[in-house]
Each structure stands twice: as C-alpha cells, then as structure tokens.
Amino acid sequence: MSHDFDPLQLETFDSPHVEYARLRQGCPVAHSDTWGGFWALMKHADVAEAAADWRSFVTSKQNVVPKVAFTGRRPPLHLDPPEHTPYRRALAPLLTERRVERLRPVIRGICRELLGRMVSAGGGDVVADFSAHMPIATFAHWMNLDPQAVRELTEVGKRYNIAVQSNDVDATKESSLWLYDMARAIVADRRANPLPENEDATSALLAARVDGEPLPDEMIVGTIRQVLVVGIIAPSVMIGSIAAHLGRDQALQARLRSDPALVPAAIDEFLRLYTPYRGFARTALTDVTIRGRTIPAGEPIALVYASANRDEQVFEGADEFRLDRANMKDSVAFGRGPHQCVGAALARLELIxxxxxxxxxxxxxxLAGEPQPTRFPEIGALSTPISFVKPA
Structure with a gap:
C-alpha cells in the first residue's frame, strides 16, 4: 500500500493547506500508513458524497482519525441512522437559531470579560486566554451547569485537547474518563433534579422514548460526553485561526471593525477558509473505487473537510478570503448528511x-508571534499571540 502523505510531519499554520493542494492535484484519494493505515478524501465532491451516503459509508465503526474513542459509544456521532436519530431529535430543538439566540448577551458578556483582561495586559494568546475559555463558559450556560462543574470542565477540557493534539494516548484516555465521570454526574443530577426538557439537553435525553422505552443510560452518558467535547475544541481553534488571518490582514481587520454588519458574512467565509476539521472518519461497508483507487471494505477513511473547502473546482480563488462569494452554500464546514453538525447555529453565533x-x-x-498549529484531527491555530494597539 502506498504512503502518500505523513499526517505527523512537522507543520506550520499554513503548511497543511499547501500539502492538501498538492494532494488534490495529484493524489485526491490518498493513503497513509500512520495509525495503522487510513485513507483520506481531499476533493469536495468525494467528501460531500461520502458524508451524505450513510448507507455505504458508516460512522459507527470509527468516527475520527486517529481513533481516540477508547471508552464506549457516544451518540449521535458514533451511530448511524436510524439508531442515531432519537439522540439528534432530543438535542435539535435546543440548538435552533431561535433558541440559541437567547445566549447572545451571555456570550457577549463572557467575551468582554475575557478580552478585558487581555486588553489590560496589552495582549496575550487569543486561544489560551480567550477562545479556550469562551466556548466552555457558553456551553455551561446552555447545559445549565453549576459553577463547580464549569471549573472542572474548563480544566479537563483543556487537558483532553492538549492530549489529543500531542497524540498522547495515555493522557487522552485519562482525560476522556474524567469527561465520562462528569457526564455521569450531570445525568445523575438531572434525574434527581429534572429541568423542563425544552430547556435542558440532559433532561430532554432522559425524557426521550423509542417505542415507548427510554434511551439506555450509558448511551445518554455517551451523548453528554460527546457534546461536552465537540462544543469546546472547534470554536477555540477557529477563533485562533480568524485572529491569525486578521493579524496578517490589517486592511480587512479595519474594514470589519468599521462595519460590524459584515461580520456574519465574514464568519461564513472564515469557516470555509479555516474549516477546523480534517479527520472525521467513515468506513466503507464494501470495497469502493474513487477516482481509480480502490479502498477496501473496513478501512478508515478521513473526510478532509478542510481540503474540500479549498477545492479550486468549487471555490474560485479558493485560498483567498472573499466576502462576496455566491456559492457559500457549497461549504462543508459543518459537514453534510445525517451527521451535519447539530450545533451549527450555536457555533456560528459564538464565532460572530x-x-x-x-x-x-x-x-x-x-500578531506578536507566529500562530502555532494544531495536529490531526483538527486543523488551525492552537496558539495565536497578539498585541493590542493602544487607544490614541
């Protein structure tokens, strides 16, 4: 089997996109021997088709490259339809645009407090000092967590993120188990102190029924565990990438500052340009041939959303930031198909x-230094040092 690229090679903030452009041009269905071997789809059409075709490409065997699920199944991401559907159905009403809009003033208050400390210090690391904390605090409000749980989630979430980025298997397992313990505690508390199911994710999952039967306890715990992590890491990385881009492009920064009405459109383009995922996985149930290469059944396939969203055949000037793109609907920043991100509205609001x-x-x-990159499965900035301009 060929070894077309090395996902563990040393990277800069920009180098993965150069490598993916090379692969899209010469090896769009690539194979790596790393982590026991896996395939990677680089082209937009292939990624979108595999993500949508859940009958041929399942997520229940392996949902991410590298495989980091050591402790149980975590719906809805670890299940395929129709098994995953009750879990999404319970969460979706709490994540509509209208529902999450209530969090706008909460998010704004969190951002102002965190950024106020950075401004007082003259700058800092956008990720470590701002974006690593904001999504956790936001999620704590959305999940109705108490202050102690927020502090614990902040610390454990940070440890989990660092462990995954460092490919530290033992630390990943340890922090994952801590997150499971947190999820079990949240479920136990909601059983003892239920909240209205239209106001609370855990209560909604406990109230859900399939053929008259409640969802299995461990699957509810797994869902909460999944929600805790997915809602933390991606926004943190994404904000770091946005700050890196604007630190380099002072004209765009000034334009957006002078006209805040442009920010929502800018976020959509930033999501395309700096899609924070490259390792969401599927497994083909039968041998499948894509662009002349046959992927054997049972082997993991990474859907490289970050590459798909820079496909020159879909997005003109794909490496450029353009506010006026007419085909933003083609972006796969939030995935496609039954596993399209159920929390997209909340994530987008946080970013805006x-x-x-x-x-x-x-x-x-x-910028006060070069942005430092994440590693597989995320892509983007793990650290973005900045300094603020003082008021005149």
Whole structure:
C-alpha cells in the first residue's frame, strides 16, 4: 500500500493547506500508513458524497482519525441512522437559531470579560486566554451547569485537547474518563433534579422514548460526553485561526471593525477558509473505487473537510478570503448528511459575537508571534499571540 502523505510531519499554520493542494492535484484519494493505515478524501465532491451516503459509508465503526474513542459509544456521532436519530431529535430543538439566540448577551458578556483582561495586559494568546475559555463558559450556560462543574470542565477540557493534539494516548484516555465521570454526574443530577426538557439537553435525553422505552443510560452518558467535547475544541481553534488571518490582514481587520454588519458574512467565509476539521472518519461497508483507487471494505477513511473547502473546482480563488462569494452554500464546514453538525447555529453565533468583541476591544491588534498549529484531527491555530494597539 502506498504512503502518500505523513499526517505527523512537522507543520506550520499554513503548511497543511499547501500539502492538501498538492494532494488534490495529484493524489485526491490518498493513503497513509500512520495509525495503522487510513485513507483520506481531499476533493469536495468525494467528501460531500461520502458524508451524505450513510448507507455505504458508516460512522459507527470509527468516527475520527486517529481513533481516540477508547471508552464506549457516544451518540449521535458514533451511530448511524436510524439508531442515531432519537439522540439528534432530543438535542435539535435546543440548538435552533431561535433558541440559541437567547445566549447572545451571555456570550457577549463572557467575551468582554475575557478580552478585558487581555486588553489590560496589552495582549496575550487569543486561544489560551480567550477562545479556550469562551466556548466552555457558553456551553455551561446552555447545559445549565453549576459553577463547580464549569471549573472542572474548563480544566479537563483543556487537558483532553492538549492530549489529543500531542497524540498522547495515555493522557487522552485519562482525560476522556474524567469527561465520562462528569457526564455521569450531570445525568445523575438531572434525574434527581429534572429541568423542563425544552430547556435542558440532559433532561430532554432522559425524557426521550423509542417505542415507548427510554434511551439506555450509558448511551445518554455517551451523548453528554460527546457534546461536552465537540462544543469546546472547534470554536477555540477557529477563533485562533480568524485572529491569525486578521493579524496578517490589517486592511480587512479595519474594514470589519468599521462595519460590524459584515461580520456574519465574514464568519461564513472564515469557516470555509479555516474549516477546523480534517479527520472525521467513515468506513466503507464494501470495497469502493474513487477516482481509480480502490479502498477496501473496513478501512478508515478521513473526510478532509478542510481540503474540500479549498477545492479550486468549487471555490474560485479558493485560498483567498472573499466576502462576496455566491456559492457559500457549497461549504462543508459543518459537514453534510445525517451527521451535519447539530450545533451549527450555536457555533456560528459564538464565532460572530467573539469576532465582534475582538474587533471592538481595541483600535487594532497585530500578531506578536507566529500562530502555532494544531495536529490531526483538527486543523488551525492552537496558539495565536497578539498585541493590542493602544487607544490614541
């Protein structure tokens, strides 16, 4: 089997996109021997088709490359339809645009507090000091967690993120088990102190029924565990990438600061340009041939959303930031098919408010060092040092 690329090679913030452009051109269905071997789809059409075709490409065997699920199944991401559907059905009403809009002032308050500390210090690391904390605090409000649980989630979530990024298997297992313990505690508390199911994710899952029967306890715990992680890491990385781009492009930064109405469109383009996922996985149930290469049944396939969203055959000037793209609907930043991100509205709201507040915090900011990259399965900035311009 050929070894077409090395996902463990040393990277800069920009180098993965150069490598993926090479693969899209010369090896769009690529294979790596790393982590026991896996395939990677680089082209938009192939990624979108595999993500939508859940009958041929399942997520229940392996949902991410590298495989980091050591402790049980976590719906809805670890299940295929129709098994996954009750879990999404319970969560979806709590994640509509209208429902999450209630969190806008909460998110704004969180952002202002965190950024206020950075401004007072003259700058800092956008990720470590801001975006690593904001999604956790936001999620705590959405999940109705108490202050102690927020503090615990902040610490354990940080450890889990670092462990995954460092490919530290033992630390990943340890922090994952801590997150499971947190999820079990949340479920136990909601059993003892239920909240209205239209106001609380855990209560909604406990109230869900399939053929008159409740969802299995461990699957509810797995769902909460999954929600805790997915809602933390991606926004953190994404905000770091946005800050890195704007630190390099002072003209765009000034334009968005002078016209905040452009921010929502800018976020959509940033999501396309810096899609934070490259390792969501599927497994083909039968041998499948894509662009002349046959992928044997049972082997993991990474859907490289970050590459698909820079496919030159779909997006003109794909490496450029353009506010006026006519085909933003083609973006796969939130996936496709039955596993399209159920929390997309909340994630997008977090990013919009975070960017509005970052731009409003000071007359300007610039990079204070090179942004440091994440590693598989995320892609983007793990660290973005900036310094703020002082008011005149």
């Amino acid at each position: 408010v975070a960017l509005e507040e970052l731009l409003a915090a000071a007359p300007g900011f610039k």
